[in-house]
Amino acid sequence: METHEAERLAAELAGSPEALRTFLSGLPGVDQVGAEQRAATLATRSIKTTAKQWALDLAVRMVDLTTLEGADTPGKVRALCAKAMRPDPADPGCPPVAAVCVYPTLVPTAVAQLRGSGVHVASVATAFPSGQAPLAVKLDDVRAAVAAGADEVDMVIDRGAFLAGRYEEVFRQIVAVKEACGDAHLKVILETGELVTYDNVRRASWLAMLAGGDFIKTSTGKVAPAATLPVTLVMLEAVRDFRDRTGRQVGVKPAGGIRTAKDAIRYLVLINETVGEDWLDPRWFRFGASSLLNDLLMQRAKMATGRYAGPDYFTLD
Amino acid sequence: MAFEYAPAPESRSVVDIRPEYGLFIDGAFVAAVDGEPMKTVDPASEEVLAEVAQAGPADVDKAVAAARRAYEKVWGRMPGAERAKYLFRIARIVQERARELAVLESIDNGKPIRESRDVDIPLVAAHFFYYAGWADKLAYAGFGTTPLGVAAQVIPWNFPLLMLAWKIAPALAAGNTVVLKPAETTPLTALVFAEICQQADLPPGVVNIVTGAGDTGRTLVEHAGVDKVAFTGSTEVGRQIARSVAGTSKRVTLELGGKAANIVFDDAALDQAVEGIVNGIFFNQGHVCCAGSRLLVQESVADEVLDRLKRRMATLRVGDPLDKNTDVGAINSAEQLARIRTLAGIGEEEGAERWSAPCVLPERGFWFAPTIFTGVTQAHRIAREEIFGPVLSVLTFRTPAEAIEKANNTPYGLSAGIWTEKGSRILWAAERLRAGVVWANTFNKFDPTSPFGGFKESGYGREGGRQGLEAYLAG
Incomplete structure (x- = not known):
């Protein structure tokens, strides 16, 4: 019943580029100054003691521990997987992260390491990070990742088509990728740094949700600016409004540039005061990050012992 | 959780x-x-x-x-x-x-x-x-x-x-x-x-x-x-x-004093307009002479704006002024609290519908929950008198001309707010509003370089x- 409304709306808009354009243009605008001011105000929230402990653990559970380098090796991915399952070997109470995120060729390595651990395997696909490849190639990329065992796929949208106003083309591509994903969860990377305006971010968010994305994600991490608080605020408002309208809940994943526990807690505050506790869960919110995890671990240890340990006490990824 | x-x-x-x-x-x-x-x-x-x-x-x-x-x-x-x-x-x-x-x-x-x-x-x-x-x-x-x-x-x-x-x-x-x-x-x-x-x-x-x-x-x-x-x-x-x-x-x-109109047109950036409404009336517990204490919202978006406003108000943190996470503090004096209560009571008696954000108020001290009144008309006292507290009167309008007419229909004229994505409408409205300060897509912004008065x-x-x-x- 609930998802029916999402499907009905998507079907209504999918048939006609004009209808889709009219719908997206009809979304309320975003005032840049106001959105940035709201995000800045929420960033002044002071999260201390028990609230901080709780937030740090939740943030660890939301991390998509990521390595997306040309120099990645199976050895590095194995190490990353070990860390994903037991982030802090000295503390058995430390929860595992949500997922490990790698390139498709390294998915088999990650799958083998993580089997049975509950940690998901996410793979970027669709000619990540530029998305500049024919659709057929992108879909093969997705199928290969899923066949290799990835249960989450992080795709990039065709920003060129989006910025040129060819919304329907972007829509159809996302639908096709979603279909190629099968049961795997689809995260749609908007690459907000290339969309530039918050109005575009809101439209791209709706487009991705209408096309069936399970998550909307800010960035590849390869383009600056990557995730920011105001961009994430706009995306959170989009998933909130989309659920109000259709009944379907979509997740949000800021990625790139989130390096400190303090930053991560600011995002949790943003969720809490924008969309509420329904999204305060790794099923609905993820951090795409690599170095963030060590800072979260360092802060956890500080909360437990009252002292900061040096960086050598935490493993490098 | x-x-x-x-x-x-x-x-x-x-x-x-x-x-x-x-x-x-x-x-x-x-x-x-x-x-x-x-x-x-x-x-x-x-x-x-x-x-x-x-x-x-x-x-x-x-x-x-x-x-x-x-x-x-x-x-x-x-x-x-x-x-x-x-x-x-x-x-x-x-x-x-x-x-x-x-x-x-x-x-x-x-x-x-x-x-x-x-x-x-x-x-x-x-x-x-x-x-x-x-x-x-x-x-x-x-x-x-x-x-x-x-x-x-x-x-x-x-x-x-x-x-x-x-x-x-x-x-x-x-x-x-x-x-x-x-x-x-x-x-x-x-x-x-x-x-x-x-x-x-x-x-x-x-x-x-x-x-x-x-x-x-x-x-x-x-x-x-x-x-x-x-x-x-x-x-x-x-x-x-x-x-x-x-x-x-x-x-x-x-x-x-003042009884500023905060005017939200149907093409406004709604989420930011809601922030502006909240900032306009709940900043400093509404103890602001230029507070946006009258919300004039275009009828075609009134329900949506009110839904969003109520949801936002439910997240306001009322309490200890020294807590760094507090959004709304204490009313300054028993006398002022009594005045706010009296006027809010009059609002109810006159038939406006009252809604207060769900929040637990401390037992000691002077407190008033952030409150809005809907179904308010120009004739209501809560639309005319300065309450000087966290109380917002909500009125609606259908045409831009009606918005200006209602906004100006007050003995005061300290400030006003305009919310629209349309630049020409901002200029059109600002020219007609009889108020010392007109804010566009923001509210309660102060700067020493900007003159202020009524x-x-x-x-x-x-x-x-x-x-x-x-x-x-x-x-």
Whole structure:
């Protein structure tokens, strides 16, 4: 019943580029100054003691521990997987992260390491990070990742088509990728740094949700600016409004540039005061990050012992 | 799972409240000649913070005489560049003591520390910096270079130190000396400001602070020795002052009440408009003369805006002003709380529908939950009278012309807000709104460079900006 409304709306808009354009243009605008001011105000929230402990653990559970380098090796991915399952070997109470995120060729390595651990395997696909490849190639990329065992796929949208106003083309591509994903969860990377305006971010968010994305994600991490608080605020408002309208809940994943526990807690505050506790869960919110995890671990240890340990006490990824 | 923020109180240890305070006259703290001291309380706990002297006629005489001497012998004849040095010094000391001032302001006034820390105190320093810059450039401001003499200044309790800065900075920059009376319920930061004047080696008598209630204020503005009266407060008291100075040579500026319209058109950026509505009426518990206390929302988006507004209001954190996560603090006094309750009660009796944000209010202290009234018409008292609390009256309109008509249909005219993504509509509306400040896609933004003041019963004269100098120069 609930998802029916999402499907009905998507079907209504999918048939006609004009209808889709009219719908997206009809979304309320975003005032840049106001959105940035709201995000800045929420960033002044002071999260201390028990609230901080709780937030740090939740943030660890939301991390998509990521390595997306040309120099990645199976050895590095194995190490990353070990860390994903037991982030802090000295503390058995430390929860595992949500997922490990790698390139498709390294998915088999990650799958083998993580089997049975509950940690998901996410793979970027669709000619990540530029998305500049024919659709057929992108879909093969997705199928290969899923066949290799990835249960989450992080795709990039065709920003060129989006910025040129060819919304329907972007829509159809996302639908096709979603279909190629099968049961795997689809995260749609908007690459907000290339969309530039918050109005575009809101439209791209709706487009991705209408096309069936399970998550909307800010960035590849390869383009600056990557995730920011105001961009994430706009995306959170989009998933909130989309659920109000259709009944379907979509997740949000800021990625790139989130390096400190303090930053991560600011995002949790943003969720809490924008969309509420329904999204305060790794099923609905993820951090795409690599170095963030060590800072979260360092802060956890500080909360437990009252002292900061040096960086050598935490493993490098 | 819910994210409960643990208490994050700002430390009180940075402030040192003395058990009793005298008057600051001629550069020194002195006891009042006569009169019982009054008590100032923490509105969040009803605890007595200190006893403060009440200045009687003899004290006001002394203060005005000290200001006159300082004006004639030192300040009035000092080159502008030299006066600027003192003002810059004061601005820097305010910055250095910012945390102390912010905490003290929150304790005495009840406003959240987030606001006193991020808004009030930075603006205080900014005003002194700004007018320090004018002191040696008066010839270029266009209002002459001759000061008026002694200024009697009476300020309200809603932004105690900021209103002091708005009054004292331009007066001193222009070469006047001042006798200032802070509000009865919030004298403490003004008294710390007196210490700052000492710390800055400001010549004695240039700034005098006389604490007291309404009688002290009346004595001060009616004093024959003052050349200028500047008042911020209620329209009722403003009228009395206008009457009392009529027929004298005193110059007057009045910054009085307001009942601002915050107009949301159907093409507005709705999420930010909701933030603007919240900021417009719940900032500083609605104790803001330019508060956006009347929401005029276009009928076609009224339901959606109200849904979003209520959802947003449910996230407002009401409570301990010193908690860094508090959004809405305590009502400043029992008297003000009673007034808000009375007017809210009248709103219900008149048939408007009341909705308050679900929140647990502390047992001690003065509190009022953020509240909106829907189904309000122009004829309702809550749409006409200034409530000066966290209470919003919601009205709707269908056409832009109707919005302007309703917005202007008030005896006040201090501020207004316009929310639309259409630039031409902003200009069209701003041209027609009879209000001293019109904000577009924002609200309650203040800056020392921008003049502020009212139309109609909201008063006359401007404070801030180049225009703010006019009130303190003889031409």
